[in-house]
Structure formats: C-alpha cells, structure tokens
Amino acid sequence: MAKKVAAHPFLFTGCWELRQMLGRSARDVRQLLEAIEEVPLDSIYYHTHSFFLRHKYIAGPYPNDFATWAAIQVRDRVLGEKLGVLDPFEFLDLESLRAAIVAIIEEHLSHLQIIPRVIYEEPFHFMQSRITAVPTGLESRTLTEFREILASVDASVIYYHTFEAILRLGRRNGDFAIWIEEQLELPELAEKIAHLDPYMISLESIRHRIIRICDGFLERGAWQ
C-alpha cells in the first residue's frame, strides 16, 4: 500500500547558470575535436546539458551544441545527425561522454578527404557552466502538493532535478522519480517519470509531461 504523505518532503531547488567563456574557438571539425579533448569537463557539460537551461521553451535543432554547430554552421549534416542522437544518459560520467563524442568525430573525419569548416558562419566558441544551486524554500509531502508546486516553479527547478541530478550528482533516475518511489512508495509512477527522455524535449515539455502523468495517476486514484 503506497503512502500518501512522505516522511521526508521533496525540497524544490532551482539553479542559475553563469556562463563563463574559455576564449577558445574552433573553425573546423578537427579543431573542434582537439578542443573537445582538452577543455575542462564543465565545458563538455555546458555544451551537452545546460543547453536545456538556456532553451527552456523551445528545443533546439539538435539536443547539444556540438551537433547544432556541425549541422547549422559547418553545414555537415551527417556529423550533426551522428552527434545529435547521442544520449548522454547512457554514460556514467562526463569523461565517458567526452570519449564518445571524440570517437564519433574521429570516425567521421576518417571518411573525409577535406575537413569541414565554417566559411561565413560562426566558429564554435567554448564555454563552461558555473551552476549555482538555489533552494526555493518550497516543499511537498504529498503527490498533490508535488504536482501543484511543480506546475508553478521556475523552469530551472525542472533542470536541476533532472539533468543536474542525473549527470553531475549521480542520481540516475532523477530526483523526482527517486522521491516518488522512496517517499510516496509509488514505483509505477516513479518508473514512468524516470523513463521520460529529457534530451528530446524542452524543460517546459518535461514539466507538462510529469504533471500529466501525476494527474492521470491522481484521477485514477491509483494508490487507493
């Protein structure tokens, strides 16, 4: 029998990203590759994850900056597509993700006679994230409270408890699913939320889908 009231509340935390510039750029795909091998992991994070924090409303053409740059600025659509389907959730840490990106670009370059480069468009500028976690002071003890608060908080809260929790804090299912499973003892609901693929949708879409899943659950009275 599932609990209706959690012993430990869900504490909603948001975040703000300060964007730091590394002063390094790439004009062709080989330069991109070399820089990816050398930049700090916070830069890999910036270009593969915090992208979503910057595009809370719309999803970009591809879900990471490397893919978008290759496809839009270099006009190497094939490389853009190869990088675009990369699922960062498959990697245990950012170093493994970096290695996978490097492998994709190396493999792609091995088939080319000419290195693709930007001509009129923008070089790739390497940045890094400085994420500040900010407790909102909001907390929920029931699914209804959780759903209500989730509907009204800043979108960075969604980001923090999905992307930041999964990749930087090592909480593989994301904070929402973990709390719902552990504190409300609703594994079926937790699994549905854990299975959302945030890399393919915007933060607002994640919010709407979680709320829809919770509403469906509440309407069915599934825990009664």
Add this chain to the structure above:
Amino acid sequence: MSALDSYREVTPKGTIDFLRCLADKTRGKSILHVNSTRVGGGVAEILRSLVPLLADIGVEARWEVITGTEDFFAVTKAFHNALQGAEQDLSPAMLEIYREINRRNARQIPLEADYVVIHDPQPAALILHKPGAGRWIWRCHIDISHPQRKVWNFLRQFVVQYDGAIFSLPRFAQRLPIPQFLIYPSIDPLSEKNRDLSPEEQEQALDRLRIPRDKPILLQVSRFDRFKDPVGVIRAYRLVKKHHDVRLILAGGGATDDPEGEKVLAEVREAAQSDPDILILLLPPDANLEINALQRAATIVLQKSLREGFGLTVAEAMWKGKPVIGGFAGGITVQLVYGVTGFTVNSPEGAAFRIHYLLDNPDLMAKVGEDGREFVRRNFLITRHLGDYLALMRYWMN
C-alpha cells in the same frame, strides 16, 4: 507593489520568486555601476531599469556617471572605433588625456562598494584608483572581436587588473588572465518602448507619424548607417513588391548631427526614388512610444544589419510578437533561432525570399511571432539580466 513584482505578469512562472531566492545571499551587499552617460544609448537604458531592480531585491545599488571634457570624449570615441576594428591614430597626448580624466573622476566618485562594475572603455582606467577591498568587473558592451591591436593593448593593461570581465557574445572573448563571463543585454518589457499599448495610444502614435494602415507594413528601425544596410532593405522590398502590395517603413534617428548618417540618408532617399510606399521617418532620440507603436503595427520587422553589436531592436520586435528577419550579424544570430524564432539572411535576395515566404504563410508568421516572444521572455528580459548579476556576485562568495 514593489518594482520587481510589477514584472510578475510578463516573466515566466516562478521567475520573480526564484530571483528573490537567488538574492538571499546578496542582500545587504553593495554594487556600484559606473558608465559615461546618464541618457541615450543602450547602456544607460539598461542601467535605468537594472539599478532600481537591484535595490528592490536588497542590494545597495548605485549608478555613477563619469564627467569628461570634449577632448576626452573625442579620445574615447577613437577608442570605440579602434576597438571595433577601424584604423585610428592615438597620440601619447591623447592617452594622457584619457588617464587624467579617469584620475579626476576617481577623486570625485566614491568608488567603495563590494562590487564595482565599470562599463565600457571610457572609465576603465578607474581600476588604477581602486580603494582597497571589493570585486571589480569590466563590462564591455561593444564588439571587440577584431580590435586594433595597439589600442586594445593600451586598454588591456587596465582590463587585466580587474577581477573579471563581461562580454555580450562569445566571439568577443579575449585572451585574458581573468575570468570572462557571457551576459546578454536585455530589454525592459515595462519601458515606454516595450510596454503594452492601448489601441487608442497606438492609433494616436501612428496618426502623429502619418502612417497609413491600408497595406502590410515591413519595418526596419535603426539609424541610417551602412552597417544597417537600409539600401539592401529597399532592394528586398522591391523584389517582394512584385508579388505583394506592401509598404516599407525605414525609421531612424541621429542623422542630422552625423555627417556620415546624412550621406547614408541621401543614398536611402535616392534608392527610394519617391516611391509612395516607402516611408522614411526621422525620429527624435526620445521617440520610444512611437517606435513601440510602429513595431506593433508592422507585419514583418527587418533588421538586415551587415555588422551589429547585439541588435536589441530584434528582441524589441520579437517581444511584440512580430516575425523578424535579420542579417547574419552579431547578436542577431543569438536572438533569431533559424526557422523557429525568426530568420537570418545574408543578402537582400535572402531577405526578399523570407518576407515573401512569411507573407504567403500567415500561420507560420503567427507561430514564429509567438515563439519569438516566448524566447525573449526567457532570455532577453531585464529580469534575466538581474539574475545574471546576482549570480555573478555569488560567484565571488563561493
């Protein structure tokens, strides 16, 4: 209602409460902004909105303006041009004027604060007179992606003494031994230029400008400057005019006291060839309400710049739900996500093609306008700018 609370209606849900949480640790800290003008220009426009919001959220915020002689501003104008890539000769005497005026201002302006943000090159040498504790940040608003080396090296000796630097675009980043941050400029959605207008206010403003409303309006608002490519806009209009009965409005100001501007204006008039459907409007610097009304009346807004710093007129038009076609330049590329929040183009033909395409697809025009407004709501409003400054203050607390 507090100043910040009045933004609740126009910001994404949760933003204002979240900003107050972000400000928890900065409450009681002091921040001083220093620039070179209280009126006119984008920096003053931003500070006029930002400083009261910082104060409202519990930061002791001050804004000081340096004073200078005509010689000093001639030198800093030359700096400005050189940093944007133009060849300029700066004599040792000119550089001494720059140092001396900064020295004098340092004696007159109380520079004590936890955070001191120095805007642009004019007051950059104030760092030499830093009164002890406090973090000093140099905020550069201009395009220094291709600076004239001699002038940049002169300025760089001051910049490296700061604790950090802020630029408006990644490509403006320099090789510097201090942290460099990216902070986009912003628009104030509640200012006279951007606030909602009642139908009566809009009609009256358009009547004052004698704007007929019988045809779709293509609009470009910018000073008459070759980098804004007004002649290219007329070429695009003529290509579109073959298929659509539209009117083009080119609205700008500042031409009368700028010899280069007058020359460009003459070229624009010649290119227009007395076409009754091309309206050229010379607006005074304080015509914010009129610009607001024009942007709201437009069917499509153009900003076909060839070079651009950030190009906030794009965000202004997007905020009004208008589809925007912009040149592939500066910050326009950041604001217009191709095919989603607008279109970037590289030629008058490209602009004509996209205007034609949008006019033929009114549903798409509405969708691009709607997405553009949301994109601005989440990325280019003054409230986001406020959050960036709070985060920057927290950066040095960690």
